[in-house]
Amino acid sequence: MVLRSLPPDIEKRLARLENLLSSCTICPRRCQVNRLRGELGHCALPAEPVISSFGPHHGEERVLSGSRGSGTIFFTSCNLNCVYCQNYEISQLRFGEPVTVEDLAFIMLSLEKQGCHNINLVSPTPHAASIARAIFLARSRGLSVPIVYNTGGYDAVETLRHLSGLIDIYMPDFKYGSAPEGRRYSNVPRYPSIARAALKEMHAQVGDLVIENGLAVRGLLVRHLVLPNDISRSKRVFSFLASEISPNTYVNVMSQYYPAYRATAFPELSRRVTPAEYDAAVAAARDAGLRRLEIQGL
Secondary structure, eight states, X not given: OOOOOOOTTHHHHHHHXXXXXXXXXXXXXXXXXXXXXXXOOTTOOOSSOEEEEEEEESSSOHHHHTTTOEEEEEESOOSOOOTTOTTHHHHTSOOOEEOOHHXXXXXXXXXXXXXXXXXXXXXXXXXXXXXXXXXXXXXXXXXXXXXXXXXXXXXXXXXXXXXXXXOSEEEEBOOOSSHHHHHHHHOOTTXXXXXXXXXXXXXXXXXXXXXXXTEEEEEEEEEEEOOGGGTTOHHHHHHHIIIIIOTTOEEEEEXXXXXXXXXXXXXXXXXXXXHHHHHHHHHHHHHHTOOEEEEOOO
């Protein structure tokens, strides 16, 4: 398997990403604080990467986990505030430790040495500048496995363009098909329009998911978590993916919702998804014309 070489303008890309932190616009929140000088925006992160854990992970999609696991790095904080987040200790309470970019590159190389099929960057969005430089260092030192950008979907197109050529597999969530739900349950404005623009850019860079010998090597893999009472507005999500991205988009229709974190404060979210609700979401994906679905049981 041959992966793409680093972009010829990589140093300019890295400098531009790092410059975004001086008046931070690395994500759509555009807090415009100077993270290079220690000012904190919504994510409450410095310029340096902060991680909570890393290691082989066998619970991801089968095309990522394979037999030896996905080399997962859990980054601290998130630019979303989902009231039902199952990793809220990391994303909302911000458990984690700062590391250097050199440390991050070493972690990537060590995960490959352990046999992991890929490097899986979880909640990377606020850390994009540090991640890009770490990828550059790791690739320069022989890292050969695919890089997976595992994001909540609330990403700035400008940032993604600077990452072109560094990311092999984009794995965004597409959480909501309408804006009020994004604001109420994840505290972000304009979620669908932001996510649609981001997914279009991701797909333009890497195309549909390519699988070789049962493992993803390049392309777009979309996750959609089915929520109770159709809060996720699944039909709208699937219609967009099929008509404006590709009917060959690989979509994991996720069934594992449970009322974690603060979800019980919202009666409409205070229970699991029923089999009928999940089956209706799968039917909506098929009716939209999507051909590559990962279906989970309940």
